Amino acid sequence: MDENSLNYSNKICDGIKFKAKKNKNFSTFLFFVVLFSTVISPVLILISENFWISKFSPAVLTACAALASYWIQLRKPHERWSLYRTAQRDIEFEIDQYTFKNGDYSSENPDKVLADRVSKRTLKLHYDWMPLVPKSEELQKLMNLNNEL
Helix, strand or coil, X not given: CCCCXXXXXXXXXXXXXXXXXXXXHHHHHHHHHHHHHHHHHXXXXXXXXXXXXXXXXXXXXXXXXXXXXXXXXXXXXXXHHXXXXXXXXXHHHHHXXXXXXXXXXXXXXXXXXXXXXXXXXHHHHXXXXXXXXXXXXXXXXXXXXXXXX
């Protein structure tokens, strides 16, 4: 494979940037669903006596708010966004240091230093990300709570 360390680092950085943006957008969307649903539901109940507006629509909105809240708590998209964005900034810093030959990058083999640091930061990101993945025990506990209701 003929890939230099700068291309490798930029590719890793772009992948992390994509994941950060995806999690930020999803977190924002879910927050909007919760906010919109909880604000609009009481209004719909008050403004009409029509079944579809005053009963059905608020019920659907409340269910959407509950599902969005559940997903936010389970998947933690905002925490993932923060984690990915921090890793992205760290790698961008390393790329800048490499580009301007600062610090350890003024040595004989800056390509090796960059590839090593980016690989280690990517591995650290993985280990930092793992606690955010829902564990099977947590999922089972949630399933048991749902069955009790």
